[in-house]
Amino acid sequence: MSELPPCPKCTSPYTYEDGPMLVCPECAHEWAAGSEVETAKVITDAVGNALADGDTVTVIKDLKVKGSSNVVKVGTKVKNIRLVDGDHDIDCKIDGFGQMGLKSEFVKKV
Numbered sequence: 001m002s003e004l005p006p007c008p009k010c011t012s013p014y015t016y017e018d019g020p021m022l023v024c025p026e027c028a029h030e031w032a033a034g035s036e037v038e039t040a041k042v043i044t045d046a047v048g049n050a051l052a053d054g055d056t057v058t059v060i061k062d063l064k065v066k067g068s069s070n071v072v073k074v075g076t077k078v079k080n081i082r083l084v085d086g087d088h089d090i091d092c093k094i095d096g097f098g099q100m101g102l103k104s105e106f107v108k109k110v
C-alpha cells in the first residue's frame with residue numbers, strides 16, 4: 001500500500017482512496033489523488049535528452065523571431081538556458097537577439 005497524504009483540510013491521517021479521488025472520513029473533504037504530489041516535469045530536446053538549467057543547446061531549425069524579421073539560424077548555439085513553464089519552455093539569451101523563449105523541441109543538447 002502506498003501511503004496516502006493527510007487531508008489537506010483538517011490534516012486527518014485517515015484518508016482513503018475512492019476511485020481517482022481521495023476522501024477524508026472526518027471532514028468529508030474529497031480531492032483528486034495526485035494533486036498534492038509534486039511531479040517534476042522533464043523537458044527534453046528534439047531527440048529526447050533531458051534538459052537542465054545552464055545547459056548549452058543548438059537550434060536545429062531556423063526560427064523566426066516574434067515581432068521582427070530576424071531568424072535564429074539552425075546551428076545557433078545557445079548557452080546557459082533556463083527551463084520555464086509554458087509553450088516556449090526554454091528561456092535564454094542569444095547573442096544579437098537578446099532575451100527570448102525557445103521551444104525545447106527545436107533544440108538539441110550540446
Ligand SMILES: [Zn+2]
Pocket residue numbers: 007008009010011012024025026027028029
Ligand atoms: Zn479532512
